[in-house]
Amino acid sequence: MSGRARGRARGRARGQSEEQARRPGEPSQQVQQQQQQQMPSAAAPAPVPAAGPPTASGRASYRGGAKEARPGMATGSGDVPEEQLAALRIGTGDTKGVGRSRADYRYSEPCTRPAHISDKRGTAGGQLPLLTNYFRLESSPDWHLYQYHVDFNPVVDSKKMRMGLLMSHENLIGKTRAFDGQILYLPHKLQETVTEVYSTTKRDNTQIRITITLTNELPPTSPQVIQVFNIIFRRVLAMIDMQQIGRNYFNPSLSVAIPQHKLQVMPGFITSILKYEQDTLLCADISHKILRSDTVLDIMYDMYNQAGDRFYDECIKKFVGSIVLTRYNNKTYRCDDIDWEKRPSHTFKLRNGDEITYAQYYEKSYGIKVNDVNQPLLVSRPKKKDIRMGRTEPIYLLPELCALTGLSDEVRADFNVMKDVGAHTRVAPDGRTKTLQGFINQINTNQQVRAEMGGWKLKFSDNLVSLNSRILPQEKIVQKGDCALSYRQEDADWSRDMRGKQLITAVNLQDWVIIFTRRNSAQAQDLVQTLSRVGPPMGMRINGPVVCELPDDRNDTYLKALKEYVTPTTQLALCVLPTNRKDRYDAIKKLCCVDHPVPSQCVVQRTLSKKQMLMSVATKIAIQLNCKLGGEVWALEIPLKGLMVVGVDTYHDSAKKGRSVGGVIASLNQSLTRYYSRCTFQHSMQELLDGLKVCMKGALEKYHEVNNALPERIIVFRDGVGDGQLPAVVEHEVPQLMECIRKAGGTQYNPKVAMVVVKKRINTRFFAKHGPNLANPPPGTVIDTVVTKPEWYDFFLVSQSVRQGTVTPTHYNVIWDTSGLKPDHMQRLAYKLCHLYYNWPGTIRVPAPCQYAHKLAFLVGQSIHKDPSLALCDRLYFL
Structure with a gap:
């Protein structure tokens, strides 16, 4: 889950x-x-x-209280130079013309591409042609948009009246235009730079002088033009009977009913027009509104x-x-x-x-x-x-x-409902491309749309954009004794090959406690016996635990038992829970992570009820216990020496409105398999981390304690950042990071640093040709051309295997880079890290440090609501 x-x-x-x-x-x-x-x-x-x-x-007033719910069980150095930061701040669009007023300024997207990255394309891996869910917006080579500022004298307050007065001169400005009450955009240039016309109001016959002044001649790449393109496209969607609901557009007439669950699925599209590497492209993806x-x-x-x-x-x-x-x-x-x-x-x-x-x-x-x-x-x-x-x-x-x-x-907890809804919302590559092709055909063949687009001298291409991608080499995964695991890269799953092989670092479980209720006694005993059988083949010796049988399942009973049976030498506390009640789970985690720090594992009785699955369940639990005790499961070859990778993510605190929890995870060893963790609290629902300095200082100190040296390279993977927050991350978090590094290592410490923003919620999709059909690209597919941004050092990576629906790639944007790594190295490192998440024997969507940071922030924000004890900071206790 x-x-x-x-x-x-x-x-x-x-x-x-x-x-x-x-x-x-x-x-x-x-x-x-x-x-x-x-x-x-x-x-x-x-x-x-x-x-x-x-x-x-x-009337009565209602405010926040407690709600019971499921817990869900687990089966460069110095300050940043001002001139460097200035280069990354938002800039204004292209200007060409006269009389530019202050109100005419529009802002472009932030430029975060480091100056030394002249070519961000990698070369490693075999070529793979793909289709993507983009359509080109075609125009003539000399196409320009003309921007005019419109003044009314006497001043007219009503926007509707201003539009009516200007539209009475349609013979002058033409039928194709975009006017917001002050700024007028035209696809053609008027004869004069400053044009004066007069209109008369119908209400009181007042004569109004309208002055139309040319302020800009904008090329297709201008941010203002992109804004106008999206305005035009919203008109186009209305012409084909699409209705805006929230931010996206849907077609209510095509809603599909699921009567057995009293639900409706309304199909629609998520669309945006933006400037990419070489062309202006329309990104369109299928969306569904559940009602x-x-x-x-x-x-x-x-x-x-x-x-x-x-x-x-x-x-x-x-x-x-x-x-x-x-x-x-x-x-x-x-x-x-x-x-x-x-x-x-x-x-x-x-x-x-x-x-x-x-x-x-x-x-x-x-x-x-x-x-x-x-x-x-x-x-x-x-x-x-x-x-x-x-x-x-x-x-x-x-x-x-x-x-x-x-x-x-x-x-969502009802399997049958989710299965029936998924039949309509989970669309495979073939079905998705067919729907997108029908969408663009409807636009290009509609007479009203053709007239509107023709007036602007624009047209959408008839076919999806094609591009070339690369498939990175398959990674070698090893366990103890350099025992390599064999697996198919297409499946990205090595769970079968792990059976019977020893973990890289196995921690013996000698002093531990198991707590359960009387009615769950049989399941608890079966679990202990099965753990003792699955442990030795993995290299873990699991002794018999201290057994605590409870008379009831009240929260206080569990907490009292934990306080009584957990001693300073206890390695781990395992609780078998009759149900997945959130309040009980939260109370146990808070006690074990804050008040009496000890790694803990909660298992729901239902998970242990199927005898035929118990061996598999116990194996997964044993691996998780090993991680929580500081052990390592598998590893990859990491050629970079002196490297520290850092994962950062945030999660909103459910107990206190307006507060967020930030999780920071930093690697401690060469193989990137041991981690140091800290969390910080942020107010006002912000995603940015003011406490990043404290967390990084502790991570660097721990790294020095383990390795007797500070890291030579630090690569930070920052999750949970939207495109609109990029400037704030550059100006807020990067200086904190650099100042922290300078103070931790002294004036002579000068590591190579990079910060990479990781984004999962994107609308970009890729489709690989598979015979006559289309399929999902295999894990390891990298895209760094055509649909990337020229002002960013970015790439897309498909790192996981998806068996149903269409795979969603992950977007990586390197916003700060003094690491000295080539684009190939950065892409390979990101892909390697997607193999190192120990809760799943396969690849995941994001680098393991990001996922670990999310797990930490989630645990603190949902259950603990306090800083975990530093006694647990060098173990993955939050899995």
Whole structure:
């Protein structure tokens, strides 16, 4: 199970209600009395900006409390020179022309490509032709976009009126244009640099002078042009009946119903137009919106019939924090609260000051008749960006008109539901390319789209972009005695070949404790016996444990036993749990990681229930125990001497809003198989790590303690960074890193340093030809041309094998590099590290230090919420 999936399974904190349950929509006696006296005003529903007082004063308020959920068990030196940082900051786009105003500036993407990397393409490996989910945007060689600044005298405040006044001169500017009320973009150049025209307002016949001034002649590579291309493409999507929901576009008419689960799958596309190495390309990938086919009100009635007195609590847990879709306008909102006192018969003020009830508004604006006049209303509070735009009041939504989006924790735990949903959302390469080809054909053959694109003198290519990739050589994986494991690179799995072979460094388990309840006694005994059998072939001698049988499964009983039986010499505590309750798992981990530091392993009874699988389960548990005790399982050849690799990732703390946990993992040995771990806390929901200096200082000290020398090279793999955060990482984290290195090693310490941003959530896909069909590229496929960015030192790497659906590559962006490594070396190192994650006998999507950092941050953010004890920092206790 992935970390994200496990986070969903474990759940988030929810509120608890103190009110007694009522029928949904039924007001309390106090509120009934209030309603007889007055009808409180309210904020507007979704389509209208809110106005008037917030919520009714008599309603109950709900805030955070505990929610029980599954825990999910495991089966250069000195300061950075200012001129170097300045070169990496965001720059402005190309300028050519006159009269550029301050409002006309647009910003480009950050340029992070080191100056000494003249060619970022590698050469190692065999060639492999691929297709990718990109289409070229074609234009003439001398194509330019002309940018004009438009002034109105007297000043016209209304954007709609400004657009109407300018459009009355269509014979001058033409039918093809993009105008936002101040800046006008045209595909052709007007005769004069400054053009003056006059228009008359219809309301009062005022004559308005319009001055159109040329400010820029923009080439296709300009950031402003890319912005206009995306605006044009949004128009194109609307012309082919695609509707925007959130950030992406979907076609509601093609929704597929899954009636047995009351779900709908709405197909759509994720699209963006950007400048790549040589061309401007449209990236298009398939997306799916999962919706409930019943409304929120339907779910409320079902919950009322089942929950009884717990109805209010269950509603808060179910809906608060979820995202709902309003079908009448296809907009999504976050449900922040439920106002049990407000009704569709309550009024709110329109922009013109008139009062209208919610029921009347929906019937007048959308022709929707509200059926249940006693339903409560959902509350969506304004976000920071909404407040900046002037909306300070909450939006009230009718549950009858809302549908839940996404999948709840309970649904995700249902294998049958996920199987049926996956049949529609998990698309193989052949099906994906067929859908994308149909999408671009629909665009290129639509007459309205052709007229729009032809006016701009643009066209999309008819076929997917093709490119050449390389397959890196297969890595040699060894265990004790240089015993090489044989495996097929296409499968990227060596679990079978590990059987009966000794681990590189096996730690004997001599003093350990096993804790279980009386009813799980048989499973615990079977586990101990099986561990003693699977350990010796791997080189582990596992002695009999100290046995602790508990009379019940209460949290306090487990904690009391751990405190009593765990001594300073105890190597490990293993707990067999009857269920995967989150609160019990959290309590055990907090005690074993903070209060009484000892490596711990939790195993759910269900995992041990199948006798035929027990040998396989025990083998995996034994390997995990060896890692938690400081052992090593397998290794690769790492030719670089004096190398330290660092993994950094963040995870939001579920116990404290606005706080993030950063995990930092640093290697300690030549083979990159032993690690030092630290975590740091960051506030305000930031991904950036202010505490990076403290963690790196501890890692360097530990490295020196183990090797009697500081590392010669430090390569940092930074996960969890979006493209918009790149400048902040360069200006914030790189200086911290360099300052920390300088202070740790003194003025004479001058290691070679690189920082690599690792990105998993990308929309790029690659398809390899497999006879007449298309298949996923094999593990080890590297792409460093065509779809990479010219301003970045970046590459894509397919490191894992996928048997269902389409593989997602990982994007690597080297934002700082004084390491002296060639592109080939950087790519090979990234691929090697994807083999070294000990929780899976195969390759993974990201380098092992990143995955270890995620596991650490996840454990602390979900269960511990405190700094783990430093006594565990040199072991992989968080696996």
